[in-house]
Amino acid sequence: MSDIIKVCHIYKTYFPDTFGGLERVIEQICRQTHDYNIENTVVSLSRNGLRVIERQEARVMQYPISLDIASSPLSLSLFRHFPQMIKEFDILHYHFPWPFADMLHLCFAQAKPSIVTYHSDILRQKKMKWFYKPLMDKFLGSMKKIIATSPNYLESSRDLSPYKQKSEVIPICIGEEGYPSVSLDRIRYWQHKVGDGFFLFIGVLRYYKGLDVLLEAAVGFTGTIVIVGKGPMESDLLKKVKERGLKNIVFCGFLVDEDKMALLKLCKAVVFPSHLRTEAFGVTLLEGAMAGRPLISTDIGTGTSYVNKDGVTGIVIPPKDSKALRRAMQDLAADDELTQKMGQESRRRFEKMFSAPRMGKEYNDVYRSVLS
Numbered sequence: 001m002s003d004i005i006k007v008c009h010i011y012k013t014y015f016p017d018t019f020g021g022l023e024r025v026i027e028q029i030c031r032q033t034h035d036y037n038i039e040n041t042v043v044s045l046s047r048n049g050l051r052v053i054e055r056q057e058a059r060v061m062q063y064p065i066s067l068d069i070a071s072s073p074l075s076l077s078l079f080r081h082f083p084q085m086i087k088e089f090d091i092l093h094y095h096f097p098w099p100f101a102d103m104l105h106l107c108f109a110q111a112k113p114s115i116v117t118y119h120s121d122i123l124r125q126k127k128m129k130w131f132y133k134p135l136m137d138k139f140l141g142s143m144k145k146i147i148a149t150s151p152n153y154l155e156s157s158r159d160l161s162p163y164k165q166k167s168e169v170i171p172i173c174i175g176e177e178g179y180p181s182v183s184l185d186r187i188r189y190w191q192h193k194v195g196d197g198f199f200l201f202i203g204v205l206r207y208y209k210g211l212d213v214l215l216e217a218a219v220g221f222t223g224t225i226v227i228v229g230k231g232p233m234e235s236d237l238l239k240k241v242k243e244r245g246l247k248n249i250v251f252c253g254f255l256v257d258e259d260k261m262a263l264l265k266l267c268k269a270v271v272f273p274s275h276l277r278t279e280a281f282g283v284t285l286l287e288g289a290m291a292g293r294p295l296i297s298t299d300i301g302t303g304t305s306y307v308n309k310d311g312v313t314g315i316v317i318p319p320k321d322s323k324a325l326r327r328a329m330q331d332l333a334a335d336d337e338l339t340q341k342m343g344q345e346s347r348r349r350f351e352k353m354f355s356a357p358r359m360g361k362e363y364n365d366v367y368r369s370v371l372s
Helices: 021-036 076-088 099-108 126-142 151-156 161-166 184-194 211-218 234-244 257-266 283-290 322-334 336-353 356-371
Strands: 005-010 038-046 051-054 059-064 067-069 072-074 091-096 114-118 145-148 167-169 199-202 225-228 249-253 269-272 295-298 314-317
Touching: 005 021, 005 076, 005 356, 021 038, 021 091, 021 283, 021 356, 038 076, 038 356, 059 076, 072 099, 076 099, 091 099, 091 356, 099 126, 114 126, 114 356, 126 161, 145 151, 145 161, 145 356, 151 167, 161 167, 184 257, 199 257, 199 283, 199 322, 211 225, 211 234, 211 322, 225 257, 234 249, 257 283, 269 283, 269 322, 269 336, 283 295, 283 336, 295 322, 314 322, 322 336
Parallel strands: 005 038, 005 091, 038 059, 091 114, 114 145, 145 167, 199 225, 199 269, 225 249, 269 295, 295 314
Antiparallel strands: 051 059, 067 072
16 A cells, blocks of 8 residues: 555535535545545535546545435445445545445445545435435444544444444534635625624524524614525525514525634624534534634534533534523623623634644544554
8 A cells, every 4th residue: 555545535516516514524534634645535416417627635525416305315326336446546535425425335345444524414305314314334343443523522422323333423623724714894784784793603504503593682783793604595584584673683694614604703793593402513513613703503412512511612503492592692792802802712722622633633543543
């Protein structure tokens, strides 16, 4: 084996097609392992057909989607090419959940050194999961190593409990060098557009993000709430804002990183009301901590409460509790000293536990231990 290790990351979607938190995690793993002689490739599916994209952090190989069932796309092209394609790699690194990847591995790659980063339990498709579970268990059982993204998730996941002996925790981390510096012009632009001292949500507008609860919390709240992102819930949320006559909600749509960082510099705190375990970690919380902002999140037994330490880096509230969410925002809005203190602790915890070089080293150690 040469000192260079060729790693193939396998997940259903990736940049530049989609811009979710999981895609950001894969990007950071690729970026941070590069200095350890890890050569990364990301294999994903795309509606743009077969293509290869050379990105700074990795080569991206995209295969056309043939069918999409319950948010789980399949590709006949990838199924045909997979046995030959994987021959060039030393390690296959799956990102769970994606049932089609389980099938690919069990059909063609059981002899290949393989690990999986376990990002989330499957929660929404309960009936389908009953049929899928034997495949999932065989897939997880065949892995050399299972990586959970927080100790909270490893302890609370029923699906992971049979595999604790082969599991370890590598927290999601992000690197500041992966984000652009923010010009004074962009800060002035957003300050003119939305002001400052607002409460900021960033994320894809999905069912588990708790945005209905955030709208309820906005009723009777005197501050401004800025929502950044697009997604399947967007039209429904816009309709509810209009029906309720909410004047303190600002939708900004999808924004590039420079604009997001400008808003993080201007906001009072980051609000992250996800209420289901599908939200396994919350990269937005890391971005808020990196910017030195207090965090408001919910206690759902996942990495969100690992990033946000209640009463120290921010406020942790029960899920689906709009009154508690409104009260948390009001408390921070009314107390600049508390906001500043929590923001400083948030930044300190980020530097200690969630800076990206740590994640790169730990994944490099896993890759080399698996191959040895």
